[in-house]
Amino acid sequence: MLNRFKGYTFQDFRKDLVAGFIVGIVAIPLGMAFAIASGVRPENGLYTVIIAGILISLLGGSKYQIGGPTGAFVPILLGIVMQYGFQNLLIAGFMAGIILVIMGLLKWGSLIKYIPRPVIIGFTTGIAVIIFSGQIANFLGLKKVEKHEEFHLNMMAIADKIYTFNWQSVAVALTCLFLLIIVPKMTTKIPPALVGLLGSTLFALLVFPDKIPTIGTTFGDIPNKLPELQFFELSVEKLVYLLPPAIAIALLGGIESLLSAMVADGMKEGSKHDSNKELVGQGIANMVTPLFGGIPATGAIARTATNIRSGAVSKVSGVTHGVVVLLVLLLFSPYASHIPLASMAPILMAVAWNMSERNQFMHVLKTKTMDSVVLLITFLLTVFTDLATAVIAGLILAFAAFIRRMSSSLHINKVQTIENGMVQQEYEGIQVFTLSGPLFFGSTNQLEEHVSNKHKKGVVILKLQNVPYIDTSAEAALLSLTNKVTRQNGELIIVGLQPDPKRLLEKTGLAGKIGHHHFFDRMEEALQRAQTLLRTKEVSMNIS
Incomplete structure (x- = not known):
């Protein structure tokens, strides 16, 4: 302190x-x-x-x-x-x-x-609509309006x-609203809400006592x-x-x-x-x-x-x-009993208007992307159901959209000409695949589609320099690929594996199953190892 x-x-x-x-x-x-x-x-x-x-x-x-x-x-x-x-x-x-x-x-x-911004904007704007609409009855001076949970x-x-x-309530509410609008234009030193409350209360006491x-x-x-x-x-x-x-x-x-x-x-x-x-x-x-x-x-x-x-x-x-x-x-609390409910309504309506984030709402809506869908769903569920449902649904939608975007961010290319012209893709028995992007549960299907289902017998080289993240689902997919290549009497070689993914493969034991001698930092070393493996296998086959 x-x-x-x-x-x-x-x-x-x-x-x-x-x-x-x-x-x-x-x-x-x-x-x-x-x-x-x-x-x-x-x-x-x-x-x-x-x-x-x-x-x-x-x-x-x-x-x-x-x-x-x-x-x-x-x-x-x-x-x-x-x-x-x-x-x-x-x-x-x-x-x-x-x-x-x-x-x-x-x-x-x-x-x-x-928490995604569209979710926050959606439920904030929804809350603003509920607050604003909830004050209509007091603004108009309606009597015996039953309150419900549903909008x-x-x-x-x-x-x-x-x-x-x-109409007396409306006159008082309009007086308060007028003061809320005009006071900030005249001075920033006096709280508009206080002026609106006091001014409209005084107006009601003088003009509409007990009305x-x-x-x-x-x-x-x-x-x-x-x-x-x-x-x-x-x-x-x-x-x-x-x-x-x-x-x-x-x-x-x-x-x-x-x-x-x-x-x-x-x-x-x-x-x-x-x-x-x-x-x-x-x-x-x-x-x-x-x-x-x-x-x-x-x-x-x-x-x-x-x-x-x-x-x-x-x-x-x-x-x-x-x-x-x-x-x-x-x-001064005894004097507060004279405050009209119609004086409180414009204050809350102004709060709702200011918290609505209407400009941000329209900005996200105009993008016509998945963020727009998340925004609208969160907003509508906030208004017509409840806040907890809206936030949960918004987060699930945003999560699903994120997974979809991230899964499409993994790019797998089959290399046609390997570095330095040392080995051409036609070189029998060596296939090189370059992966770029996160390798996780949302993108493992691409690994299976572009590598597991298309590789031929021989040595498979995976270039992973541009793979910043690998999760356990991707690790399981790599294990499946390793087993498949091994069953076909082939070998899997990893090039440029980053530290964090490498630590995961070490913890799960997959690095040992692939073989630590099959991990390389440079492509040239991996190619030399691949050629050695192929020659070894050819000699072995000739002897047999």
Whole structure:
């Protein structure tokens, strides 16, 4: 801790306080809005901002990460609340924290690099559609709209209640939306969400008192204190029952937190996060937060970016942001009951619009490649089924597309004229095949098709200088080729085998079966050995 703050000055502290105050003010309306959209009370979102925000900043692997409830969690948390209930959501969040800690200790943080971009864009855009559509009812002031897990049922429910349209709610929502659009054009020092929330709330109180639904009329008053620490009653049956949602929360939380940390590194020169430490910090935060009624949290990309733009220097800014929200909760929470739900809707819609990655979505779609298919499938499954199904299907499709591309990247050529003109292909008994590309389970069929099925009796030389990788499936194919050549009274010679593939063949014993004296670095040596073998076999045949 002392090394971390070595060289930290009072000027740095001032910058962190300013940045933390700004981010804290931004986090207040978002915390409540994300909680409401997730099917829980607004104060649960504030508890998450405070406790998870402070712990993630203190224990995480990024200097600038801001943690809390996020839009990406909204669909999955709403589904869990509807299917399992709020109390079980807290338990699932606690279990997800344990899973994240285990992932960090196992050093799985670097796996985020292997999630294809089309999958990330697909589910992010799908989540944005769900968030945006989920706020239509509040924007229009519709009454008694039943919520469902399925997107199409939610749209049907909105259409069914469209006659309950409340023009006062629309007026308040449009006021908030106008402020969200106009404020950034006037100044970058004031959070648009805060101005939109306060401005539209004041407008509603003055013009439409008691005419539209508010936080107070819907959820009751927000307590001006943190809840008492509570422990869960756990059993093996309950843990097994809640394991699927816990895994879903952990995977999404891990992905988003590491994406946010990567964004922070890109924005701040010289910044480099520790991905495994970040997972552990996120995990501990998600284990503690549910004990105080908080919902699952992760790294918030937009708030992290705001933190950096506001001049943050260290983790102190993230801690400050949590303290600011705590003070607001203690001092001003009774006033939050007057906030109209119609004021929250445009804020969440703006969040959805900004997180949709619409430009990247269209860019990948225009390529008309397999990446476009992966993107569309992930997007549609996110919207119409659930996030876990979408990500798994997207990864499987992306994996299949990768295997197909990699298998076609292996090129096998039968050499017609061997180096230096020393031996022509017509030279009886010697065949040379040049392989270029990875030799693995997806490309072994080419080895069989172009070499095993086409070689003639005699010596077979495989040039493997340009084969960077061989897996055990390819090793088995080479063993089969070796046995086939041996049965035909021939010999297999390997030229230019790279270190990593050579180590595999040594471990499996195939190198010994082929014969260590049949491995050469240079083609000239291999040809001389081949000619010697052929002469030896000719003498042997004559004698017999």
